[in-house]
Amino acid sequence: MIITKPRDWARIIQNLESIGARSVFLMGCGQCATVAHTGGEKELVETAGRLTAAGYEVTGWTVGEVTCHLNGTKLDARKHRDEIDGADAVLVLACGAGVQTTADAIAKPVFPGLESLFLGTVVRNGVFEERCQTCGDCVLDMTAGICPVTTCPKGLLNGPCGGMWNGMCEVLTDRECTHVRIQRRLTEQGRGLGGTLAPKDFSTALKPGGVNIRDRVTHRRAGDREGAR
Amino acid sequence: MSRLKELFDTGEFVVTGEVAPPRGTDLSGMHASVDLLAPYCHALNVTDNQGASLHLSSLAASRAILDRGIEPIFQQTCRDRNRLALQSDLLAAWSLGLENVLVVTGDDPRAGDHPHAKGVFDLDSTQLATIARGMNQGHDMMGRDLKGATDFYIGAAMFPEAEPWDVQLARIEQKIEAGVRFFQTQAIFDMDKLQRAVDAVRPLGAKVIAGVLVIRSPRVVKFVNEHLAGLMVPDHIAERISAADDPAEEAIALATEQVRDIRSIADGVHVMPLGLDAAVGKILTG
Numbered sequence: 001m002i003i004t005k006p007r008d009w010a011r012i013i014q015n016l017e018s019i020g021a022r023s024v025f026l027m028g029c030g031q032c033a034t035v036a037h038t039g040g041e042k043e044l045v046e047t048a049g050r051l052t053a054a055g056y057e058v059t060g061w062t063v064g065e066v067t068c069h070l071n072g073t074k075l076d077a078r079k080h081r082d083e084i085d086g087a088d089a090v091l092v093l094a095c096g097a098g099v100q101t102t103a104d105a106i107a108k109p110v111f112p113g114l115e116s117l118f119l120g121t122v123v124r125n126g127v128f129e130e131r132c133q134t135c136g137d138c139v140l141d142m143t144a145g146i147c148p149v150t151t152c153p154k155g156l157l158n159g160p161c162g163g164m165w166n167g168m169c170e171v172l173t174d175r176e177c178t179h180v181r182i183q184r185r186l187t188e189q190g191r192g193l194g195g196t197l198a199p200k201d202f203s204t205a206l207k208p209g210g211v212n213i214r215d216r217v218t219h220r221r222a223g224d225r226e227g228a229r
Numbered sequence: 230m231s232r233l234k235e236l237f238d239t240g241e242f243v244v245t246g247e248v249a250p251p252r253g254t255d256l257s258g259m260h261a262s263v264d265l266l267a268p269y270c271h272a273l274n275v276t277d278n279q280g281a282s283l284h285l286s287s288l289a290a291s292r293a294i295l296d297r298g299i300e301p302i303f304q305q306t307c308r309d310r311n312r313l314a315l316q317s318d319l320l321a322a323w324s325l326g327l328e329n330v331l332v333v334t335g336d337d338p339r340a341g342d343h344p345h346a347k348g349v350f351d352l353d354s355t356q357l358a359t360i361a362r363g364m365n366q367g368h369d370m371m372g373r374d375l376k377g378a379t380d381f382y383i384g385a386a387m388f389p390e391a392e393p394w395d396v397q398l399a400r401i402e403q404k405i406e407a408g409v410r411f412f413q414t415q416a417i418f419d420m421d422k423l424q425r426a427v428d429a430v431r432p433l434g435a436k437v438i439a440g441v442l443v444i445r446s447p448r449v450v451k452f453v454n455e456h457l458a459g460l461m462v463p464d465h466i467a468e469r470i471s472a473a474d475d476p477a478e479e480a481i482a483l484a485t486e487q488v489r490d491i492r493s494i495a496d497g498v499h500v501m502p503l504g505l506d507a508a509v510g511k512i513l514t515g
């Protein structure tokens with residue numbers, strides 16, 4: 001899921017002031033932002049209270065079902081048309097994708113209420129770790145299901161680097177070196193110590209990504225021209 | 230042909246030193262250091278933005294050292310350049326007469342004087358060695374022919390004291406397979422571990438230059454432990470330095486003993502004087 005954190009409150013207020021907004025509609029998200037405790041019902045109520053205390057009128061709020069879903073968000077917006085019409089601005093407590101669908105669905109100034117951080121693993125409730133950067137050229141088959149691109153701070157495919165000490169990482173000294181973990185798991189599974197991985201194809205990670213399975217067009221990212229046929 | 234390689238081939242015990250290019254354009258300090266080291270060293274390793282901190286480029290400094298009459302080992306890290314820039318610099322290095330290249334990963338930018346820099350790490354050191362070998366064979370990493378090949382003597386770093394050893398050993402074998410022919414080790418404190426590494430590497434046809442660090446004061450011990458990645462000064466050595474009446478003299482004595490031990494284990498020694506350049510002669514001849 002997409003991990004978010006609350007955006008600096010002073011910046012949110014600055015954004016609202018920049019257009020002279022006095023009234024605000026709040027949009028949350030029932031998916032990732034709810035699980036991340038940043039854009040669910042509870043956080044929307046809290047934010048509404050904070051805005052009211054700061055002298056803003058909150059015309060209404062809703063937790064979008066899947067806010068990054070454009071048509072779903074359009075539908076949510078329609079359901080709350082009057083509250084949205086009465087607001088000078090919309091503040092979105094969802095990831096950047098959700099802010100953008102909301103901005104497409106609503107013809108009013110829309111502002112981000114969260115910072116979008118990474119594609120995260122929920123290690124346990126409230127604890128999130130980044131383990132995949134959606135690189136489009138997965139090497140987990142070779143690395144015993146541990147991603148070096150993301151979890152090695154240097155993103156090295158072959159390691160460890162010279163900073164590893166007693167199995168621990170040079171950069172994040174309280175964490176085990178990714179490459180020691182990979183080699184240990186490969187060995188435990190009787191898969192040998194793994195070969196040298198070739199330089200990565202970074203063209204698969206070029207922005208912006210796009211997939212259209214309806215038209216059987218499987219182009220993923222700008223660099224992936226062949227698949228676009 | 231690389232003189233370093235020739236020396237190894239004739240069975241000579243090779244001595245290398247290290248110089249850091251300046252942060253600025255005044256090369257006089259570096260040259261003073263080169264002149265001190267040159268009488269005792271076969272080649273000098275020229276660091277590449279050492280410690281992830283800004284210095285004049287290793288490429289230019291290596292050439293300056295060559296012009297001063299001593300063979301440089303051009304160091305290339307993967308931290309600051311992508312694959313285009315690294316290959317382009319390899320071609321440049323060869324055209325400038327630099328015949329030895331030491332490929333290393335590089336410290337993370339967070340450890341240096343530009344902590345907000347993007348660490349590139351487009352390639353890792355094993356991949357870079359593979360590419361350098363390809364250039365020796367006349368092609369770039371995409372397999373396209375070069376107009377004029379290189380003939381580098383390719384080196385890499387090795388860490389005999391960093392456990393787990395089986396992981397280190399796998400890395401060493403990977404690097405040799407990638408075309409690495411000599412290793413420069415991290416500073417060695419435990420000669421048994423150096424022996425273990427040499428025993429593993431020799432049968433695979435690569436040479437080992439063992440690192441010796443001159444730890445001239447308790448402050449330097451602290452610096453090494455806190456700031457040099459992948460290195461820890463063992464307690465008994467830290468105590469020996471801090472208990473000495475003259476820590477600098479003690480450090481020189483210690484380094485001299487280490488060099489003597491290394492002569493019977495490895496193929497060469499790499500002295501890192503950490504400011505005590507003037508003592509290198511004594512350390513190597515003592």
Ligand code: SF4
Nearest residue numbers: 132133135138139147
């Ligand atoms: S290799 Fe790429 S796709 Fe696979 S887990 Fe890592 S970042 Fe994600």
Ligand code: SF4
Nearest residue numbers: 152161169170177178
């Ligand atoms: S110690 Fe391991 S995980 Fe940490 S930067 Fe080096 S290779 Fe990556």
